[in-house]
Amino acid sequence: MMNRVLGARSLSRDLGNWQDEPGRRSTARPVYRALAAGIRLLVHDGRIPLGVALPSERELAAVLGLSRTTITSAYALLRDEGYLTSRQGSRSTVVLPDDARPNGLMFRPHQPGSGSAAGVVDLSYAAMAAPSEAVASAYDSALQQLPYFLSTHGMEPMGVEGLREVVAARYTARGVATSPDQIMITSGAQHALRLLLDAMTAPGERILVDHPTYPNALEAIRRVGARPVPVPVRPEGGGEMAWDLEGIRNAARQTAARMAYLIPDFHNPTGMCLDELGRAELTQIARDTRMLLVVDETMVDLWLDAPAPGPVAAHSRGGAKADMVTIGSTAKSFWGGLRVGWIRADPALITRLVGARAATDLGTPVMDQLAAAYLLANDTDVLEQRREQLRGQRATLLAALADRLPDWEPTVGTGGMSLWMRMTAPVSTALAASAPNHGAILAAGPRFGVEGAFERFLRIPYARSSEELVRGVDAIASAYDLLALDRTRAEPSLVV
Structure with missing residues (x-):
């Protein structure tokens, strides 16, 4: 059976302003690198599922208004980085590089009850206590x-x-x-x-x-x-x-x-x-x-x-x-x-x-x-009371996140029990692994996707009490700050 093919117009829509990079002029990097970076980000965010074939170079060039050489160079860069695989005569198919997948030894998921300290807030599930x-x-x-x-x-x-x-x-x-x-x-x-x-x-x-x-x-x-x-x-x-x-x-x-x-x-x-x-x-x-x-x-x-x-x-x-x-x-x-x-x-x-x-x-x-x-x-009174409780807890969670993690972007739906948070770095699995040591149990973003997607996302339920939510956000922020510090230390210094 042929691979599923992503349409060029769908890809163009999801790329958005792909030539703009925060804090840099759009001309600061070659166009093909900007395009490759945009596609790479969509793969990590789950917008381009693994196993999907990208549009042909000719088709994407026409939709984006670029030369075919630019598209070829972007695809070649993604292929070199391990994000695309190709066979002669077939389209380029999206994969995830081995070094971009969560390391099972380093990032073991925390198991509730496995020696966790008292007072740890479990934010790994979206379910309320009984009325x-x-x-x-x-x-x-x-x-x-x-x-x-x-x-x-x-x-x-x-x-x-x-x-x-x-x-x-x-x-x-x-x-x-x-x-x-x-x-x-x-x-x-x-x-x-x-x-x-x-x-x-x-x-x-x-x-x-x-x-x-x-x-x-x-x-x-x-x-x-x-x-x-x-x-x-x-x-x-x-x-x-x-x-x-x-x-x-x-x-x-x-x-x-x-x-x-x-x-x-x-x-x-x-x-x-x-x-x-x-x-x-x-x-x-x-x-x-x-x-x-x-x-x-x-x-x-x-x-x-x-x-x-x-x-x-x-x-x-x-x-x-x-x-x-x-x-x-x-x-x-x-x-x-x-x-x-x-x-x-x-x-x-x-x-x-x-x-x-x-x-x-x-x-x-x-x-x-x-x-x-x-x-x-x-159910009338019970459900209205639970909805009112969730509204209050959602407001508490949003306020705590705005205070402690202002750079994170929440998706605020019209119902349900959770926020879908976009982080500034693809560290969801590492964060879920380290957060219990700071006081929170989390479900990493990739749990909600197929084959490694959503490393930049985290689901945070607001089904717990307001006091627990504030403590949970404090714990998440502490763990995230430590990860950010470790990432900064790991980056090579710029030699002038």
């Missing part, structure tokens, strides 16, 4: 209903009917008519995704993903032997422009991807939200390319500035066709310890998934399902 009273009330209600189920075998592969009715009613209220036979209850959204991957994909198949995206989704895709195909999310474009829909269409056609896993509702890690027109176009792309579209809605309740538009599934013909699947969960809205999720799909696909489920488990615990049904049916 204690609401969860306790939910389990009290579940306990009262439990006797009805004790006379049965207690295994519900499709899910307890009462919970499926509640989930279906929530979709209907959001604008897409849904019946309980279109809902399957799972043990969390991750379990839902794994069921879909097992049933709908084969080893070696391509699956389109946002780039960056949820790390555990990438791991699930790899575990079934499938290959994630990254399509960049560009947060600076805003919700209506962050998703490269034309890039999704082109990638689907060029790779013959069977499935796409996307997070259009307060995207993890950027917090961006795809607008109504984008949702309609996304479903049309899935239909045109015969690609199963899996929409992750686990963050949909956590809008902070404005609610999400209606479900992407509302744009699918008939409301629940075989080319459209939605997954959701109670983990982000209520509590990660409540392992209840669901799949909304065409009834025929639900039946197929129920049959396939027996190979992994026989159903989600009844008590948890009953508790989830109570929370979902009585």
Whole structure:
């Protein structure tokens, strides 16, 4: 199968003002070196995924208004540096040099509980503590209903009917008519995704993903032997422009991807939200390319500035066709310890998934399902309180970052639980490795990408208390300052 090819106009758009270098005149370096530097930065930022073929020299020269010799020289420099590989008669394909990949011996990820000092702030996950009273009330209600189920075998592969009715009613209220036979209850959204991957994909198949995206989704895709195909999310474009829909269409056609896993509702890690027109176009792309579209809605309740538009599934013909699947969960809205999720799909696909489920488990615990049904049916006050709490913690985090790390650039989405921070240096893995010694546990940027991307980025959740966030930023700043000092010492002195 031919390599996926990046269009010249897409590359030109992402390069932006590539001839400008902060603090230097645009004429201070040759044009081909400036172009190579711009492409190199896009590779490290995940904007140009590894394995993608760059435009032909003639095509890129025409779009950028440069000579073909300039493009040839830029490509040759990138090839010498290890960022491109070429075979005679084929396009130049993007790779990452060995010395640009994280060193597993030097930058071992910190493991929680491995001797970390008391008071270390864990910022490696985006999940809030439980709303204690609401969860306790939910389990009290579940306990009262439990006797009805004790006379049965207690295994519900499709899910307890009462919970499926509640989930279906929530979709209907959001604008897409849904019946309980279109809902399957799972043990969390991750379990839902794994069921879909097992049933709908084969080893070696391509699956389109946002780039960056949820790390555990990438791991699930790899575990079934499938290959994630990254399509960049560009947060600076805003919700209506962050998703490269034309890039999704082109990638689907060029790779013959069977499935796409996307997070259009307060995207993890950027917090961006795809607008109504984008949702309609996304479903049309899935239909045109015969690609199963899996929409992750686990963050949909956590809008902070404005609610999400209606479900992407509302744009699918008939409301629940075989080319459209939605997954959701109670983990982000209520509590990660409540392992209840669901799949909304065409009834025929639900039946197929129920049959396939027996190979992994026989159903989600009844008590948890009953508790989830109570929370979902009585969620208004709980969710508003959690949204208000997140708004305050987001403001605290932004203020602390502006004070301690003013050169970092935050992506502030309209919802979700985290900021996607662009740093001034590609040291995310090193920072995550050293930060625990200063008082914070981090998830490095490359965890959210494919094959080494996002070394200049860091996800910082604001799901912790304001006091913990301030301490966490202090710890990050201390670790980052020390890394910057080490980098300065390592640079060769200028001899005059």
